[in-house]
Amino acid sequence: MNIVVLVKQVPDTNSERRLTDSDHTLDRASADVVLDEINERAVEEALRLQEAHGGEVTVVTMGPDSATDALRKALSMGADKAVHLSDAALHGSDAVQTARALAKVIGTVEGVDLVLAGNEATDGRMGAVPAMVAEVLGLPALTHARKVEVDGSTVRVERETDEGVAFVEAALPALVSVGEKINEPRYPSFKGIMAAKKKPVTTLGLADAGIDAAEVGLANAATTVVEAAPKPPRSGGQKVEDAGDGGVRIAEFLAAQKLI
Amino acid sequence: MDFQESDEHRALRSAVAALAAKYGHEYWVEKARSGEKTTELWAEAGRLGYLGVAVPEEYGGGGGGITELSIVCEELAAGGCPLLLLVVSPAIAATVIARSGTPEQRGTWLPGFADGSVRMSFAITEPDAGSNSHRITTTARRDGDGWRLTGRKVFISGVDETDTTLVVSRLADSRTGKLRPAMFLVPNDAPGVEYQPIPMEFTSPERQFTMFFDDARLPEESLVGGEDAGLAALFAGLNPERITVAAYACGIGRYAVSKGAAYAGSRSVWGRPIGAHQAVAHPLAKAHIEVDLASLATRRAAWAYDADDPATGEYANSAKYAAAEAAIGAVDAAVQAHGGNGMTSEYGVGTLWGAVRAARIAPVSREMILNFVAQHTLGLDRSY
Ligand SMILES: Cc1cc2nc3c(=O)[nH]c(=O)nc-3n(C[C@H](O)[C@H](O)[C@H](O)COP(=O)(O)OP(=O)(O)OC[C@H]3O[C@@H](n4cnc5c(N)ncnc54)[C@H](O)[C@@H]3O)c2cc1C
Ligand SMILES: Cc1cc2nc3c(=O)[nH]c(=O)nc-3n(C[C@H](O)[C@H](O)[C@H](O)COP(=O)(O)OP(=O)(O)OC[C@H]3O[C@@H](n4cnc5c(N)ncnc54)[C@H](O)[C@@H]3O)c2cc1C
Numbered sequence: 349m350n351i352v353v354l355v356k357q358v359p360d361t362n363s364e365r366r367l368t369d370s371d372h373t374l375d376r377a378s379a380d381v382v383l384d385e386i387n388e389r390a391v392e393e394a395l396r397l398q399e400a401h402g403g404e405v406t407v408v409t410m411g412p413d414s415a416t417d418a419l420r421k422a423l424s425m426g427a428d429k430a431v432h433l434s435d436a437a438l439h440g441s442d443a444v445q446t447a448r449a450l451a452k453v454i455g456t457v458e459g460v461d462l463v464l465a466g467n468e469a470t471d472g473r474m475g476a477v478p479a480m481v482a483e484v485l486g487l488p489a490l491t492h493a494r495k496v497e498v499d500g501s502t503v504r505v506e507r508e509t510d511e512g513v514a515f516v517e518a519a520l521p522a523l524v525s526v527g528e529k530i531n532e533p534r535y536p537s538f539k540g541i542m543a544a545k546k547k548p549v550t551t552l553g554l555a556d557a558g559i560d561a562a563e564v565g566l567a568n569a570a571t572t573v574v575e576a577a578p579k580p581p582r583s584g585g586q587k588v589e590d591a592g593d594g595g596v597r598i599a600e601f602l603a604a605q606k607l608i
Numbered sequence: 609m610d611f612q613e614s615d616e617h618r619a620l621r622s623a624v625a626a627l628a629a630k631y632g633h634e635y636w637v638e639k640a641r642s643g644e645k646t647t648e649l650w651a652e653a654g655r656l657g658y659l660g661v662a663v664p665e666e667y668g669g670g671g672g673g674i675t676e677l678s679i680v681c682e683e684l685a686a687g688g689c690p691l692l693l694l695v696v697s698p699a700i701a702a703t704v705i706a707r708s709g710t711p712e713q714r715g716t717w718l719p720g721f722a723d724g725s726v727r728m729s730f731a732i733t734e735p736d737a738g739s740n741s742h743r744i745t746t747t748a749r750r751d752g753d754g755w756r757l758t759g760r761k762v763f764i765s766g767v768d769e770t771d772t773t774l775v776v777s778r779l780a781d782s783r784t785g786k787l788r789p790a791m792f793l794v795p796n797d798a799p800g801v802e803y804q805p806i807p808m809e810f811t812s813p814e815r816q817f818t819m820f821f822d823d824a825r826l827p828e829e830s831l832v833g834g835e836d837a838g839l840a841a842l843f844a845g846l847n848p849e850r851i852t853v854a855a856y857a858c859g860i861g862r863y864a865v866s867k868g869a870a871y872a873g874s875r876s877v878w879g880r881p882i883g884a885h886q887a888v889a890h891p892l893a894k895a896h897i898e899v900d901l902a903s904l905a906t907r908r909a910a911w912a913y914d915a916d917d918p919a920t921g922e923y924a925n926s927a928k929y930a931a932a933e934a935a936i937g938a939v940d941a942a943v944q945a946h947g948g949n950g951m952t953s954e955y956g957v958g959t960l961w962g963a964v965r966a967a968r969i970a971p972v973s974r975e976m977i978l979n980f981v982a983q984h985t986l987g988l989d990r991s992y
Contacts, residue, residue, distance in 0.1 A: 417615075424619055535627050538657035538670040541619045 349403035349498060349520075351394045352454050353427065354465040354481070355387040357411050357418035361470050371566060372573035373440050374471055376412065383418040386466030388533035390526050391422045393496055394464050395534070401498055404428045406457050410438060410449055416549065423544035424536035430549040431456065437554055440566025443472075447480030449564055452557045454485065456550075460521060462503060467492050467525040478525035488518035491525045611904075617679060624658055624680050628687020633863070633956045636689045639813040640959075645769045646813045649689060653680070654724020659698050662848075664706055667718035673914035674699070674848045678855035678906060685859025688956065690963055692814040692856070693727060693766045695971075699852040700845035701728035701774045704791065708833040708841030713793070729773040729796075730845070731761040731819055732971075739976050746777040746821060748792060748831075755826040757792060757800075760819065763970070767796055767803045767817040774832070775821070776842060789839050791832040800824030810962020847913050849971050850924040854906040854931035857967040860960050861899035861931070861938035867957050868892045868942030871949070882945070891941035898934035905930050922985055929977045932967035939964045 359365045359379035366375040394405045407422040409415050410433040419430040433453045441449065454460060463482070468475030482489035494513075495506040504517040505524055536544075554561050562568060588597050602608045613621070631649045639646050653659050661676035663669020670676060681694050702721035705713055720726025737743035746759025759777060767773060772793055779790035794801060801824050803817040833841045869892050872883030882888045909923035917923075942957045943950030951958045968974050982988045 420615060420619060424623070535656055536619065536623045537655075538620060538623075538661050538672070538676070541616050541623065542670065542672075544619070545616060 349397065349401040349461045350457070350459050351397060351403065351405045351462045351464060352457055352460050353387070353390050353394045353405060353407045353422065354450060354463065354478070355391065355407050355409050355418055355422055356384050356466075356469045356471075357381050357409065357415040358384040358469055358471040361385075365471065366578075367573070367576045371440060372576050373566065376414070381414060381417070383421040384466060384469050384471075385533075386468070386470070386526070386528065387418075387422070388425070389528070389530050390464045390466050391425050391427060392531045392533040393526055394462075395426045396531070397462070397496065397498055398426075403461070406431060406460075408450065408453050408457070409433070410441075410446060410453065419549055420544050421536065423547045423549075424540045425534055426540055427547075429547055432549055432551045433553075433557055434551055435554045437561045437565050440569060441564045442569040442571045443474050443476045444480060444570055445564045445568070447477050448484055449557070449559050450477070450481050451484035452559050453552060454481070456552065456557060462498070462520060463487065463523040464496075465523065465525045467527050478523060482523035485523070488522045489525070490516050490518055490522060493524050493526045494529045496524055496526070496530070617676070620658075620661070620676060620679050621683050623656070624653075624683035625687055627653060627656065627658070628684045628689050631687070631689050633688025633959070636813060637811060637953065637956060637959050640811045641953075644813070646689065646691060647769075649684075650691070650693070650724055650727075653684070657723070659694070659724035660702075660722035662698060662706075663702055663718050663722040667706075667714065668722035669718065670722075673910070674703075674851050675907070675910040675914050677848070678852055678910045681852045681855040682859040682862075682903070682906070685856050686862040687859075688863050690856050690860050690960075692812060692963075693769070695849055695852045695856060696730045696765055697721070697727045697770065698724075699848040700730045703848045704774060704832060704841055704845040707844040708837045710829070710834055712829060713832065717793075726772075727766070727770040728793075729764050729766050729770040730776075730849075731764045731773050732776040733761060733763050735760060735762050739973055741776070744776065744778065746775065747787070748777050748779050748790060748826070750780075751825065753828050755792065755828070755831065757794065757821045757824045757826055759821050761821075762818050763806065763816045764803070764819050765816055766814045767819060768805070768815060771796060773819065774845075775819075779831075779835070789842055790835075790837070791841060792826055793830045793832060794821070794824065794826060798824050798826065808962075810966060811959045812963060846971070847909075847920050847924040850928040851906060851909045851913060853967055853971060854902065854909065854924075854927040857928075857931035857935035857964060858899055858903040858906055860964055861895065861902070861935040864935070864938040864942040864957055864960060864964075865892055865896045865899060867955070868895070868938075868945040871942075871955070872945045875947075888945050891937075892945060895934065895938035895941045898930075899938050902927065902930040902934040922981070925972070925977045925980050928967075928972065929974060932964065932974065935964040935967060 360382045363379040366378050368375045398405050405427040407427045407430045465478040479489045490505040492507050492509050493505040494508040497504045501520045502517055503522050507514045507516050657670050658680045661670040661672040665671035705717050734744050748755045748757045775792045775794045778787040800822045802820045806816045808816055872888050873881050875882050905927040909927040912920040912923045939960050946955055949955045983990050
């Protein structure tokens with residue numbers, strides 16, 4: 349079974365994240381960038397499925413040159429090869445453009461049975477790209493998976509959302525996006541790190557992937573960020589000094605907020 | 609010249625740092641307090657090949673060197689989990705066996721060092737021959753097809769969590785009768801071997817022991833490298849020990865500086881963070897610089913060792929000196945920035961005081977390093 353995992357490099361959630369003043373796109377220079385944690389879980393799931401069913405795991409990213417580090421991380425965990433779509437013209441692409449571009453890149457990988465993704469990236473938090481990629485490729489989309497099983501040519505998923513848990517299945521090929529609870533990603537072993545150096549990474553420009561430059565990038569995006577303001581600092585909150593009645597007053601506060 | 613670490617080294621750093629973060633300083637302190645061992649961390653680091661980075665590939669290791677092992681050592685310590693046994697088992701024992709062991713010894717031991725399943729202690733220090741290891745008296749003599757070992761060692765780390773100890777002793781030369789250094793692989797449970805814990809005043813999951821060898825019978829193959837290995841075999845292990853101790857101290861230093869800075873940035877008793885006062889900020893900034901410099905010296909020493917550079921000895925000594933001094937300064941600055949909290953268990957900085965203090969004494973003391981540099985680098989008269 350051949351699996352493609354869509355991975356994204358994002359600013360570390362521990363560092364301060366900002367938008368650039370000039371075009372309100374993500375300021376990548378100001379923060380440490382890492383492989384998104386949810387994508388580590390997607391890669392982990394792919395590797396587990398590969399251990400059970402064989403085949404190849406290919407990781408795919410769209411991002412600037414530095415995103416190679418995220419691919420290397422996935423390769424060091426055990427993925428077999430990587431494809432990196434990198435082109436200055438992609439800067440500022442919106443979710444639809446990103447999904448179209450990724451679909452083209454997936455098309456360059458042979459015999460794909462399953463596409464895995466994280467259900468949302470920690471930077472944009474759109475949570476839309478996986479379903480859009482499935483739409484473009486005409487694949488069934490099974491999103492928010494907390495458990496994935498493949499049986500012959502069927503993929504079964506436990507889908508967990510705020511509404512509850514649903515058991516869904518589809519025929520392969522399909523796209524599955526995974527949630528936080530899916531697994532604990534492995535740490536790359538030293539051998540994995542050394543092996544990653546020798547694994548193939550194909551870098552594609554727009555033309556290589558058959559993408560029309562007029563369809564991507566900030567200027568052609570369907571959505572525009574008009575304005576951005578930093579989150580206001582957290583206000584002091586309300587302090588309850590305990591003069592014997594602290595418990596009662598906290599309960600009153602929580603009741604007033606309709607929390608209890 | 610290129611000060612940028614390779615992609616693989618950076619990847620190793622971040623992988624080990626992530627593993628250390630999973631356990632964290634509280635785990636380490638809890639193990640030290642309860643008298644338990646850091647078994648889970650050791651086993652996981654072993655499975656991931658971090659403990660065996662320097663073991664040759666043909667024995668299942670990572671095929672790297674002391675550079676990689678130092679990265680592992682530093683990152684675990686920087687994550688609050690300094691492991692003393694790293695300095696002893698993979699850095700000394702595995703290196704000695706890989707460099708000087710017989711083919712059989714390599715085949716027997718190295719696969720276990722590669723995945724961390726083998727742990728070894730290292731015993732050189734004796735009660736009457738501390739800094740002066742030329743005076744050691746633990747002696748082996750021929751006994752049929754094996755050996756008999758007699759002597760006493762002190763401060764031997766981790767004997768209760770290792771199976772075997774690499775013991776530095778002397779051997780009567782079969783031709784000249786003169787005593788010369790030889791190393792033996794001694795099972796800790798062999799008849800005639802006893803060990804007792806030394807009560808120590810520092811927080812550490814690893815304990816120190818006195819070891820007694822009373823005519824302990826050892827098989828022929830316990831002599832490392834055979835009868836002719838000698839002094840070179842020992843020296844193969846001592847530089848890696850110094851370099852990894854330096855890495856261990858640098859890691860603790862980084863941990864302390866970051867804890868100190870985080871606390872100074874958030875604690876406020878005069879209306880703004882105490883870190884706004886230079887009396888608090890400067891010691892932390894100074895510690896940062898000194899730890900960073902020590903870390904550079906450590907990388908240089910590791911590089912020199914791996915490249916068989918003749919200056920390795922001096923570099924390893926400099927790194928060990930600088931790292932111990934920097935780490936002591938860093939922990940002291942962090943404790944001071946924490947005020948009273950610096951001395952509590954909860955804040956996890958005072959807990960490192962003993963570990964960095966030990967790095968000024970062991971494996972070679974600050975004074976002996978200064979002796980070495982005065983004599984060998986500066987060409988001054990030998991003072992001792
Ligand atoms: C935590 C810890 C773990 C250890 N683990 C191990 C281990 O696993 N295996 C092992 O073999 N050993 C171990 N040791 C022992 C360590 O290597 C020795 O303590 C160290 O080499 C110093 O020897 P000593 O304690 O006998 O001090 P001494 O040699 O008695 O020295 C005492 C003091 O005098 C100074 N001094 C001595 N000679 C001179 C001189 N000529 N000029 C100037 N100053 C001098 C020393 O610097 C030191 O400050 C450990 C020690 C500690 C503290
Ligand atoms: C062993 C021990 C016993 C104690 N016993 C008692 C006791 O019996 N009774 C009691 O009341 N208290 C006791 N204390 C508390 C002790 O008095 C306080 O720890 C001490 O006053 C420091 O206060 P703090 O810990 O809140 O540090 P903080 O005030 O938070 O200071 C933290 C660090 O910032 C520095 N700093 C703070 N403000 C400034 C500034 N404006 N400029 C420059 N530097 C600054 C401090 O010097 C310190 O290094 C004890 C503490 C210890 C460790």
